Amino acid sequence: xxxxxxxxxxxxxxxxxxxxxxxxxxxxxxxxxxxxxxxxxxxxxxxxxxxxxxxxxxxxxxxxxxxxxxxxxxxxxxxxxxxxxxxxxxxxxxxxxxxxxxxxxxxxxxxxxxxxxxxxxxxxxxxxxxxxxxxxxxxxxxxxxxxxxxxxxxxxxxxxxxxxxxxxxxxxxxxxxxxxxxxxxxxxxxxxxxxxxxxxxxxxxxxxxxxxxxxxxxxxxxxxxxxxxxxxxxxxxxxxxxxxxxxxxxxxxxxxxxxxxxxxxxxxxxxxxxxxxxxxxxxxxxxxxxxxxxxxxxxxxxxxxxxxxx
Amino acid sequence: xxxxxxxxxxxxxxxxxxxxxxxxxxxxxxxxxxxxxxxxxxxxxxxxxxxxxxxxxxxxxxxxxxxxxxxxxxxxxxxxxxxxxxxxxxxxxxxxxxxxxxxxxxxxxxxxxxxxxxxxxxxxxxxxxxxxxxxxxxxxxxxxxxxxxxxxxxxxxxxxxxxxxxxxxxxxxxxxxxxxxxxxxxxxxxxxxxxxxxxxxxxxxxxxxxxxxxxxxxxxxxxxxxxxxxxxxxxxxxxxxxxxxxxxxxxxxxxxxxxxxxxxxxxxxxxxxxxxxxxxxxxxxxxxxxxxxxxxxxxxxxxxxxxxxxxxxxx
Ligand SMILES: Nc1nc2c(ncn2[C@@H]2O[C@H](COP(=O)(O)OP(=O)(O)OP(=O)(O)O)[C@@H](O)[C@H]2O)c(=O)[nH]1
Ligand SMILES: Nc1nc2c(ncn2[C@@H]2O[C@H](COP(=O)(O)OP(=O)(O)O)[C@@H](O)[C@H]2O)c(=O)[nH]1
Ligand SMILES: [Mg+2]
Ligand SMILES: [Mg+2]
Numbered sequence: 130x131x132x133x134x135x136x137x138x139x140x141x142x143x144x145x146x147x148x149x150x151x152x153x154x155x156x157x158x159x160x161x162x163x164x165x166x167x168x169x170x171x172x173x174x175x176x177x178x179x180x181x182x183x184x185x186x187x188x189x190x191x192x193x194x195x196x197x198x199x200x201x202x203x204x205x206x207x208x209x210x211x212x213x214x215x216x217x218x219x220x221x222x223x224x225x226x227x228x229x230x231x232x233x234x235x236x237x238x239x240x241x242x243x244x245x246x247x248x249x250x251x252x253x254x255x256x257x258x259x260x261x262x263x264x265x266x267x268x269x270x271x272x273x274x275x276x277x278x279x280x281x282x283x284x285x286x287x288x289x290x291x292x293x294x295x296x297x298x299x300x301x302x303x304x305x306x307x308x309x310x311x312x313x314x315x316x317x318x319x320x321x322x323x324x325x326x327x328x329x330x331x332x333x334x335x336x337x338x339x340x341x342x343x344x345x346x347x348x349x350x351x352x353x354x355x356x357x358x359x360x361x362x363x364x365x366x367x368x369x370x371x372x373x374x375x376x377x378x379x380x381x382x383x384x385x386x387x388x389x390x391x392x393x394x395x396x397x398x399x400x401x402x403x404x405x406x407x408x409x410x411x412x413x414x415x416x417x418x419x420x421x422x423x424x425x426x427x428x429x430x431x432x433x434x435x436x437x438x439x
Numbered sequence: 440x441x442x443x444x445x446x447x448x449x450x451x452x453x454x455x456x457x458x459x460x461x462x463x464x465x466x467x468x469x470x471x472x473x474x475x476x477x478x479x480x481x482x483x484x485x486x487x488x489x490x491x492x493x494x495x496x497x498x499x500x501x502x503x504x505x506x507x508x509x510x511x512x513x514x515x516x517x518x519x520x521x522x523x524x525x526x527x528x529x530x531x532x533x534x535x536x537x538x539x540x541x542x543x544x545x546x547x548x549x550x551x552x553x554x555x556x557x558x559x560x561x562x563x564x565x566x567x568x569x570x571x572x573x574x575x576x577x578x579x580x581x582x583x584x585x586x587x588x589x590x591x592x593x594x595x596x597x598x599x600x601x602x603x604x605x606x607x608x609x610x611x612x613x614x615x616x617x618x619x620x621x622x623x624x625x626x627x628x629x630x631x632x633x634x635x636x637x638x639x640x641x642x643x644x645x646x647x648x649x650x651x652x653x654x655x656x657x658x659x660x661x662x663x664x665x666x667x668x669x670x671x672x673x674x675x676x677x678x679x680x681x682x683x684x685x686x687x688x689x690x691x692x693x694x695x696x697x698x699x700x701x702x703x704x705x706x707x708x709x710x711x712x713x714x715x716x717x718x719x720x721x722x723x724x725x726x727x728x729x730x731x732x733x734x735x736x737x738x739x740x741x742x743x744x745x746x747x748x749x750x751x752x753x754x
Contacts, residue, residue: 165465165600169560261467296464332678358677365673372666376659378695378708385671388688389680406678 137436138188139311140215144240145222146233147172147196150258153295155193158304158341161371164295175200184338185400187436205239216248222256225263225271238282253288254307255279261294298360305344313437315346321431322348325424329417333406335359342367395421398429440615441491441512446519448473448497451555456480456494458599459608460645465599484644484718487751490615503543510544514615517551522571523559527578535582538590549614550592553607558598568596602662609648618750622650625743633736634729639664639722643685664722667691667710689714715744
């Protein structure tokens with residue numbers, strides 16, 4: 130059992146103007162909402178704090194800060210210390226089609242200034258969100274432009290921008306990248322996945338976090354052409370998982386086949402699922418299934434270690 | 440065999456056609472322009488399960504003479520009623536006119552009413568949904584009685600934001616194919632001989648089910664089976680070779696264990712998918728104990744596959 134001491138709490142601020150999509154994204158990633166259920170959300174009053182457990186021992190303290198003007202003003206005055214102290218990560222959400230783009234940037238700059246005072250090491254991520262509202266052919270251009278504007282005002286801060294929408298896998302891509310940065314020792318896990326992949330002559334092996342289905346680590350043996358495949362799979366399996374929950378089931382294992390490949394997705398360590406893809410006709414599928422079970426305990430420790438020592 | 444989509448402008452006809460048959464994501468239907476002339480789409484994933492959907496411009500009226508050719512081809516007319524802003528009386532009047540003309544030409548047409556868009560804040564509970572449903576039903580029955588028209592109408596509560604639209608269209612498509620009866624028999628015998636809890640035969644591309652056994656359909660079971668097809672197709676698109684998504688060896692096995700809130704009696708369950716014909720799959724829910732006899736299940740699925748081929752060959 131995990132003790133209080135081994136828990137690692139990280140404070141994550143979610144900021145952005147009202148209606149930009151903060152509550153929607155956190156509910157989809159961490160609270161099992163479907164994208165289509167988010168249209169019912171009313172604005173967030175003040176700050177909504179929630180704790181989510183990730184990979185067992187990592188606890189994210191998510192501060193979803195309501196974005197209405199009035200609240201925003203307070204964040205930089207009376208509540209400044211409380212909010213901006215000990216921040217590990219700032220995620221700032223920009224609505225891609227905004228009525229007041231200048232004001233968005235203004236608030237963003239205020240956040241950076243407050244972090245400069247109170248949490249210097251904080252990592253900064255910007256989501257350029259609701260990309261689905263932009264025509265497909267324009268998305269690259271619009272994203273580049275927005276990203277440049279953000280980098281220009283970020284000065285000395287290192288900032289990573291993502292293009293996101295709750296309606297496709299981009300949301301999973303962004304959040305997977307963010308949580309990966311919170312896992313200092315993920316390298317060992319990766320090299321063990323490589324060994325596992327080789328030992329089974331598998332094509333592709335991935336670890337997903339159990340509750341969110343965010344990607345933790347992977348190894349690709351054949352140089353797959355689709356770079357977004359894991360996020361697509363996260364997205365689609367998460368949907369399936371939600372249907373299971375509705376029928377009061379949880380899935381334990383799945384195998385998908387056609388004449389060319391076999392894919393296994395199985396509960397793995399106490400906080401992960403593993404996916405293994407094989408197309409080698411000489412490998413018995415039972416053998417892979419067996420090896421997955423046999424290496425559980427070994428990976429259990431590696432997953433815990435990936436969080437680093439607290 | 441044609442299925443016609445008719446009804447007032449903006450009631451959701453094109454959205455339905457796109458979401459079900461062209462995989463448009465529901466929220467994107469917001470951008471659809473009004474339909475100016477009839478749009479025809481033929482579903483022919485399997486050569487023996489072919490039908491055509493005709494999406495008409497809003498408020499299309501029918502005339503027994505002018506539209507004779509269309510109506511002779513028609514298997515079912517779906518009237519889409521917008522439950523958010525639609526006027527029941529006005530709609531029932533128009534529907535009655537359509538039925539009056541159509542039944543002059545073709546007595547075999549099935550009439551179907553979608554009480555549609557029951558997904559907004561207006562319809563958060565089932566009572567509210569049943570109220571429009573009943574009002575519409577009562578009103579159209581009166582209209583038809585007054586006009587002395589005698590036809591059967593089936594009603595459905597639908598929304599493109601959930602699985603109700605797939606369920607409704609599945610039931611309508613099933614009416615158009617006489618061989619569905621045989622399929623139901625075969626699925627029933629799978630139920631008795633192997634203890635299969637629930638079985639569907641899906642058109643894997645549209646996710647319309649063309650048959651299920653006679654036990655009542657729990658929409659959550661449909662949902663989980665259809666979600667499973669989504670996962671299989673995505674996986675096959677990513678890892679299949681040369682975009683070969685689906686072939687004779689396509690199959691899926693999923694082990695489900697009971698969730699934390701399930702009753703004590705509920706046991707573990709398997710979801711099992713097998714190809715049975717071109718783009719047709721059998722998906723079933725099977726209890727853990729029954730699934731141990733997988734060879735028996737496979738044997739019976741093979742029998743089903745054979746009979747299906749014979750039925751199709753006879754046609
Ligand atoms: N909430 C909700 N909106 C829907 C649903 N189905 C369609 N809509 C919306 O209804 C509006 C009109 O949809 P269309 O499909 O263009 O309507 P139509 O019946 O084809 O209209 P015409 O072509 O003008 O006859 C769109 O904004 C859709 O997003 C539904 O199930 N629920
Ligand atoms: N089109 C689109 N709408 C979104 C997206 N994300 C959120 N929304 C919608 O934006 C609205 C406001 O979202 P909410 O999460 O409450 O914003 P918050 O004020 O930042 O917490 C809701 O109606 C969501 O459904 C997205 O990626 N695309
Ligand atoms: Mg909010
Ligand atoms: Mg239309």
